[in-house]
Amino acid sequence: MEKVDVAIIGGGPGGATLANILASRGISTALVERQKDFSKEFRGEGLMPSGNEVLEQIGFNLDDVDYRKVEEINLFYKGELEANPEIEFLKKGELRWVSQPQLLEKLIKNASGFDNFIFYRGYKAQDLIYNEDRVDGVLIASGNHEVSIKAKVVIGFDGRTSMVRRKLKFEVKEYKLQPDVLWFKIPYPKKFLPGSQAFFSLFPKSFLVAVPVYDEKLQVGWIIPAGSYGELRKKGQEKWIQYIKEKSPKGFADHLQKCLDEKLISDPFILKMTLDRVKKWNKKGALLLGDAAHTMNAVGGQGLNIALRDAVVCANHLVPLMSGNPSSASLDKAFDAIERERISEVRQVQEIQSRPPKFITLSEFSVQLIVPILRFVFRFNFMTALREATIKRMSRGFSEVKLKI
Ligand SMILES: Cc1cc2nc3c(=O)[nH]c(=O)nc-3n(C[C@H](O)[C@H](O)[C@H](O)COP(=O)(O)OP(=O)(O)OC[C@H]3O[C@@H](n4cnc5c(N)ncnc54)[C@H](O)[C@@H]3O)c2cc1C
Structure with a gap:
């Protein structure tokens, strides 16, 4: 004992x-x-x-x-760049x-x-x-x-x-309503994302998050409705990669195709959030x-x-x-x-x-209504203070935590 x-x-x-x-x-x-x-x-x-x-x-x-530092975050919808907000702690290389x-x-x-x-x-x-x-x-x-x-x-x-x-x-x-995430890694797309950039890409009923990681790779998470991976797996990797490509910006779609052709996509794994x-x-x-x-x-x-x-x-x-x-x-x-x-x-x-997980329960019609709101939140100055206050708390904490002993 x-x-x-x-x-x-x-x-x-x-x-x-x-x-x-x-x-x-x-x-x-x-x-x-x-x-x-x-x-x-x-x-x-x-x-x-x-x-x-x-x-x-x-x-x-x-x-x-x-x-690896993440210095920028982009938001895409239907392959188009919707927002590339200036975020102070990213600019400083603090993520x-x-x-x-x-x-x-x-x-x-x-x-x-x-x-x-x-x-x-x-x-x-x-x-x-x-x-x-x-x-x-x-x-x-x-x-x-x-x-x-x-x-x-x-x-x-x-x-x-x-x-x-x-x-x-x-x-x-x-x-409730927590979705699943399908994770995989690919080589970092240097041409599409120069420097060290992350991005979100909104699809109907799912979205993609991609982040540069320390081993010169891009970590991709596809947020999908809970329990839907079984269906995707049956269809096969080429089919679901094809779907992601169709909804993604062209530079990323081309890179993903190249990774598929050259077998550079890591084994995907599914995680329940x-x-x-x-x-x-x-x-x-x-x-x-x-x-x-x-x-x-x-x-x-x-x-x-x-x-x-x-x-x-x-x-x-x-x-x-x-x-x-x-x-x-x-x-x-x-x-x-x-x-x-x-x-x-x-x-x-x-x-x-x-x-955000609630987002994937929305229909394509609702997403089309929401995207202009997001554009508005990111582009207009009077929203900046509100947005920055949330980002500040999410990055630096909602309360002070100091080691006192
Ligand atoms: C998909 C996904 C992505 C995420 N991305 C981020 C992110 O980018 N940034 C972020 O801040 N957070 C992220 N998180 C959350 C983050 O991973 C966790 O909140 C964080 O790891 C919690 O730390 P922890 O020390 O409490 O527990 P954990 O990191 O889960 O560590 C618990 C440890 O306990 C061990 N353990 C469990 N049971 C036993 C047992 N019976 N006996 C002995 N050992 C045991 C496990 O092996 C594990 O090592 C993510 C979570 C998920 C699901």
Whole structure:
């Protein structure tokens, strides 16, 4: 049996960051990650200034990590450019598409420099351990090797399929109508998108998002109605690529055809988007954070950044407590305070994230009505202040998050 102050389940960006802060402040910390290789887990890579600020606060810089800046975003409809808004943080090169496996390896390496940190790589958390009705540990296993970790605090930073959320039957508020995303990568189209540009392309009942990523590739996400991939797969890749080409700007369509001819399209994979949050973030002495507490979809590249910010707020509350011998009541009070400090930002982001997926339920007729409105929003000066206020909050955060300990 291992004994620690804090056991964190999930070595994603949130869990790895929290482990770093706690271990560096002298708190014995166990981090449990089911994957041996971080690239096996798909997660968002768009690092906003709000997330980068957290990494800077823990003394981490991105020098040894591959990333690519995204400097412009274009909006296309029926192959025509509808908007190319001036966005301040993009112009400054502050949106970075960061290799998550490299970022996580570097965070783990940093934490491993502290004697009181232990990393269980390739161990899956199987169940929670209780003392009477309160969680006071976690049972983990790698193959046949089981370890019981006893901890004063157990944190579920275990993402959208959270075991902790499931086992403790947390009550969930769900945003319905979340679509699927068909992901694939192609070489970056240098001729069509000089520099480092992302784009959105609106189709009837679906839309395309394409972002330049660190390995000289373009990551393409086709947002489609939930459950529709089965039909597409039956038709075959050439058919659905043909559909995307017909609706896309010519330069991109030509590039896509070339990639198809030269077999340069990576194997596509389908991912169900989820957007929800638990109604209360702690139960029976266990705390949920990051996607485990509030699963984020891909809209606006927020989830990674929100998880990093959860980690800082959690550390601010836990570190002063853990240096003593905290009572259950004082821990529960701290968990409530963490939720109170984070919920407003999470709620506002999720409201914004819930809007674009509704777009794909619209008919072509409705889309034709909406596109002029979008054009209006992007082109007219008096809309600029409103647009910029939202972009500022989405990029720099809705609340201030500072490491105080
Ligand atoms: C399609 C898509 C695109 C996205 N794009 C972006 C983007 O561009 N920018 C952005 O900011 N966000 C994006 N997001 C959201 C982002 O990926 C998540 O919000 C973010 O990764 C959450 O971080 P986390 O640390 O809470 O959880 P995760 O990153 O999900 O990490 C959880 C970890 O827990 C581990 N784990 C799970 N169960 C167990 C267990 N039982 N035992 C041990 N380990 C376990 C997992 O292996 C995983 O490593 C996207 C999400 C989706 C679905």
